Amino acid sequence: MAQAAKIQESIEDLEKKQEWWWIAEKKRSKRLDYLRKAVWKKGAIGGNYAPGVKVDLEIPVLFTQMYNWWKFDPPMLRRAKANAHILDNMTIFITDHAQLVGYVGTTPNTLLWRIDGASMVNEELYNEPGVMPEPEQASLKKVADLNAAWAGQTAVDKVARILDPEDAVKFLSGAIGWGAPTSAYGYSGKDYEFLFAQRNGFLDIIEKIDEAIEKAEDRTMGAPGPDILPLYERLQNWDAMKMILEASIRYANRYARLARIIAENYETDPTRKEELIRLAETCEHVPAHAPRSLQESLQYDHFVQVLARIEALEGAWPARPDYYHWPMYHKDVNVEKNITREEALDLVGEFMIRAYEVGGFGPRWAREGLQGITGTWVWTLGGVNKDGTDACNDLTVAFLQAARMVRVANPTFAFRWHPKVADDVMREVFECIRHGLGYPSIRNDPVLIQNAMHWHGHPLEEARTWVHQACMSPCPTTKHGVQPMRMASATANCAKMVEYALHNGYDFVVQMQMGPKTGDAAKFKDFEEFFAAWVKQMEWLTNTLVRTVNLGRYKDPEFFGRPFLSATYERAVESGLDAVSPVGERGNCWITGFTWVENADSLAAVKKLVFDDKKYTMAELLDALRTNWEGREDMRLDFVKAPKWGNDDDYVDDIMLRCLREVARHSREIQCPCGNTWPLLPENVSGNIHYSSIVGALPNGRRLGDALYDGGISPGPGLDKKGPTAVLKSCGKIDHVGDGRAFLLNQRLSPTQLAGEKGYQLWKAYIKTWADLGLDHVQFNMVSDETLRAAQRDPEKYQEVIVRVAGYSAHFVDISRKTQDNIIQRTIQGI
């Protein structure tokens, strides 16, 4: 009833109340409304999956059957056969009214479970409440049997066996980082230039593979010599790539057949019948051939994404849809006028909904660190073309408009701002932010292109193709520029750097000597001794994580293997090597720095209160920290009041710069398997909440259990007391090219202040200052405290309120109370 009443309210009234979700419902087409409401929410609510969401057991059973059957095959071929068996046999479905198809599970409410990733995740799944399909007892037995078959045989098991045991124990403690050193999970990149710019369908790629096989066989059947020996393995890989592409075409054809069966036997509505026939024709054409229309272009992309995810639990969705789908949009809407703009908007909106639908079973740390979503689907819009001209187009605008109608929390957008972006595009960007989506985040294109050239040596044209690989990091989409897999285990819980410097490397939470013994902090004579200990702990922590990832990346083709991903990579198709092999890649690694700003604020507080003012001794501080400030509230408040980052205060800002420059120096001393650098990228997702009970008390006044800061270079919530310009000035002291890979900045703005045309002009002026200061990133929450508190009191009424968490957006009701409070605590900046 309440819902019906809302529908009757005028759009003007709803706009006044900023109830944008009701406006979306009124404005979108009936099809989009149905599809948006029909989709199952896969993101975890806090740490648990929503009722009704179940793990898909059909896919792991199919995979295990065939994987065991071919146990003597080389890794990529074995996996290709097992995955092809899935594609030929898994149950498929078409959602009513859908124009796009393909899902990673066998029913719409299921989560993909990649059983070959990690035994500990498999065991976690067994213990997880609520996710077993009915009948539960039979499912438990099935999962127990599958887990027994895979115990010790998964990709992570294999890496863990060869890691240095000290590194393995410390990494798997969960204290210093997260992620898994395997391409079974993580953030894969896509070679869009090969698939879309070069217009290669899967049959075109198979032709290229056949040519490569023929050339290799000319040599293997010729004069013997050491140079031909590697080709025998590569021939097996080419067979694997070809096999999985052929299976993928069959998989698409199964959808075509299903669509025809429904159209010819069951559908009574003639319009829908026509749609189903068009859907069938689409799936008969793509991915076998390059797309001819917008629908085929989007369907091709979606198939590629789904097929890659059936192969591995990819946690990111790097994409630049307005750039790569523009030719077909332009042809259909502007040139040939095959479809109207409204029909194109329907397709674009559904494309987003299909991505929102995708979900896989993730371990608890991932669910808590990415509350409300199942991966960081950050799609890149805007930016420049390879020749430096403005790449924004009407499809850019269509995506921004569709986002306001479907209001999904995932995918989100990041907009590549540059000085030539037209005002009408900026207005559309702003409208999304004003509508409370929390996206797009704004990225400084000129700065980030320069950054990509500086850190990883991408040539200018290659750098200009960049998309977000995961939340924040730019990655080109070219043959040598694309990074196949960013394994998330180079994600550092940076607050441990200062914690270990204080406690001689001992971790009181996990009860283990973790970092090096850098000395009893009570005996440090000055700040420099303390800072030197911090540097050593920073180097140890980053070294430990990077060693783990490097080994995982190096061994991945043997321990996991990605036939489908390889088949979509130009360099892998050419070389016959697994796409994850470092050969032929320039290198594009980064260390994600969770809980970073706590270091600067803690170091500054110690410098001020222990070494400069001498108000407390280090021994007193250590005692207070070890007892979690108990009985020392006055002392704790002194540390809270010490200088804090984000207030344009050089006392603490200089320490921040010193820390960043030490990491930048070290980033060049450590190398990825491609021989390139490992720059830092401070950001958090909701890791600040996950780690809240893992990071001990800190000298910034934080207690064990308190939420950490919301991340990147964002000031601590409520600690930025001098206004938005001071925040920007502090952040502007950082060299956003040379000091690290990228720097996340969360800002909250007042929706009341930013209403109307005046609001847009204020925001635009803010963005100009931000750009002038050379910052690379900023993202906004523009939902009032009043609305958020009302949503806490009455979540049923506010199911569609979206907030920016950090690096991603989520429905407010899907994040834990602690995360909700943390967002409300952030300062609302008046600009």
Added chain:
Amino acid sequence: MGRRDEWKQVQNSMYGEITKARSVEEREKVPDAACGLCKNFAENAYASDGRGLCKILKVGSNIAADPPVFVTAGEVGLPTMFNTDAAACAHYAKMDFIDTDGTEVADPGYRRVQRQMEGKGK
């Protein structure tokens, strides 16, 4: 014993025997005095498969032995599972309350989110 061997021992105790494949019955059984019900149990922050560390006992302890072995000095806590039988442990201290609401976030000291632990804290 060299550094590598020492850590190998720790690695084996953390990720070896206690995580080996078990039957449904073994997985489902939660003894009256289970480690997961003890206030000295800290769940692993990386793997929520039920493994954790004892905050009192260190590596080298064996609470399943007869008589049990209690080692309280060392640099690494004793690895254990949420449903390990701690009836013979001299340091067992049952928690008064266990948060089983998995929609809230992790706390290695106080969180038990396993399906098998539902209702055990009452």
